[in-house]
Amino acid sequence: MLRIHYSLESELKGGIADIDAPQELSVQVRNLVLKTAKRKKVGHGEIIAEHPSQSGGAFHAAASGTVRDLDYHHLVITCDESGEAVDPADVASMAPGKELLRTLQGLGIDIAVLSSHAEMLVINGMNPEPGVSVAEQLLADEMKTLEAGLEMARTLIEPKQVVLAVADTKEYQLPGASMKAVKPKYPHSLDALVVKAVTGEEFPANTKVMNVMDLYALGKVVQTGKPITETVMTIDGHNYRVPIGTTIRHLLSCLDMKVSSGDTVVLGGSFRGEAVYSLDEGVRKGDYAMFVIPSDTFPRVEDVTCINCGECVLNCPARIQPNLISRYAEYEKFELAEEHGLHSCFECGLCAFSCTMRRPILQYIRFAKDQLRASGQGKQS
Ligand code: SF4
Ligand code: SF4
Incomplete structure (x- = not known):
């Protein structure tokens, strides 16, 4: 048996850097409910699509501009410098209840985990996959925003206990949460395994889990009243704030990264991420990493027959x-x-x-x- 033990430890290289503003955004809209149309002007933060589920967060333009192209899969915005933006919502002063939940959803937050009470809330502070340091970077640099997110999560979930799960080699504290040290080996970072490490049970009742990336997004919305229009991603060992819809082509050019014929670009981590079909694909909400895998690194993945090796x-x-x-x-x-x-x-x-x-x-x-x-x-x- 091939024993796989991949480290989730990371070494932070500076703070979170910004990416040069893109001139075009490509947002994946397959299966979403569109809220704009071709040739329509959109302001920064304007809703462009909604999630069809009861709880999924809405999608917003990460810059002002005009919808240049729209089909079943993609919505392309040509950005301008008008700087038009939507007014912020006063989320922080709203009372808990349906209106607050709908407002958060309208600002891009997935409200499934926030919509009912639980006795325990587990905050998953583990780096999600090997080579990805986003979680640790947010714990190191963005504690105030995480605290704002936790306060909102507490208001809505009303947990009796909050536990932050972090790598046993780190000392991060989240005010109001006790700490649980977890071995930083993949797949220990997955929510189900983090919950098991904290509670000792598989799928315990009355327990909810949020990762620090989602807690950070919630905290940002609470602090600013503005929608989610960016994601934090690890690329080549550094962390960047990337507007949602930024094309892979733009990212590669900003970071002076080269892709040769046959290489694979992956959005997400090396275990759970998805290869992109085109460099004109845009970064999605929640993407936490981008990798370029050279053509000669691994044998190709193919629809071949299973040999039942086990x-x-x-x-x-x-x-x-x-x-x-x-x-x-x-x-x-x-x-x-x-x-x-x-x-x-x-x-x-x-x-x-x-x-x-x-x-x-x-x-x-x-x-x-x-x-x-x-x-x-x-x-x-
Ligand atoms: S992806 Fe699913 S089926 Fe595959 S190893 Fe992980 S848990 Fe098992
Ligand atoms: S899918 Fe089939 S070939 Fe692949 S590891 Fe499993 S048993 Fe082996």
């Missing part, structure tokens, strides 16, 4: 059978995938990473979940 099963922390589930997904037998524990998968990506045949196991699993969700049978986000 490596993926041995590496699966959810103790399910990724080989079986991914085959059911491949042949569109989604109900069978569900019966064999599809929804116990927390998408760590270790199965795909360890697959002898380099099958796209995680992609099959996400495909099955998406299809079930679209048909109204899966778990809704």
Whole structure:
């Protein structure tokens, strides 16, 4: 068995830097409810799309400009320098309740975790994946904003206990939260495993979890009253504040990074991230990293036959059978995938990473979940 122990430790290199303002934004709008139209002018922070679920946060223009192009997948804004922006909302003085939740949702926050009470709130302060230092950077540099986010989360969730889970090599404190040290090895950073490390139970009742990136976004909204229009990303070991919709091409050019034919650009981490099809794809809300993987680093991932070697099963922390589930997904037998524990998968990506045949196991699993969700049978986000 290939034993995988990847470190989540990071060494911060300075503070969070800004990226040069992009001239164009490309926002992924597939399956969203559009709130603008082609050739329409938009102000900085104006709503351009809403999430179709009850709880998903809205999407906003990260700069003022004009909608140049719009299709089922993308909305492209040509930015201008008019500086037009929406007025801030006075979130901090609103009383807890439905109106506050709807306001937060309208400002881009996913309110699922905030919409009901729980006895325990776990703040996941672990770096999400190897090579990604966003969580630690926010804990080191943005404590006031995290505190503002926690105050709002406390107001809405009313937990009796708040616990911050951090790497056992670090000393970060979040006022009002006790600390739980966790070994900084992937996949210990995944919410389900962090909750287990804190409570000793798998899927305990009355417990909610938020990661520090989401807590930071909530804190920003509380502090400014303005919508989420940027994300913090680790790129090549440094952390940057990146407007949502900034194209990969612009990022690469700003950071003087080169991509050769056959290289893969990944948005997100190296285990859970997704390869982009085009350098004109835009950064999405919640993206926390970008990697360029040179063409000769790994064998290609391909739709080849599973040889039943069992490596993926041995590496699966959810103790399910990724080989079986991914085959059911491949042949569109989604109900069978569900019966064999599809929804116990927390998408760590270790199965795909360890697959002898380099099958796209995680992609099959996400495909099955998406299809079930679209048909109204899966778990809704
Ligand atoms: S991504 Fe793969 S290894 Fe990770 S929990 Fe899901 S099935 Fe298991
Ligand atoms: S999916 Fe890959 S790792 Fe899993 S049993 Fe098949 S070939 Fe082996």
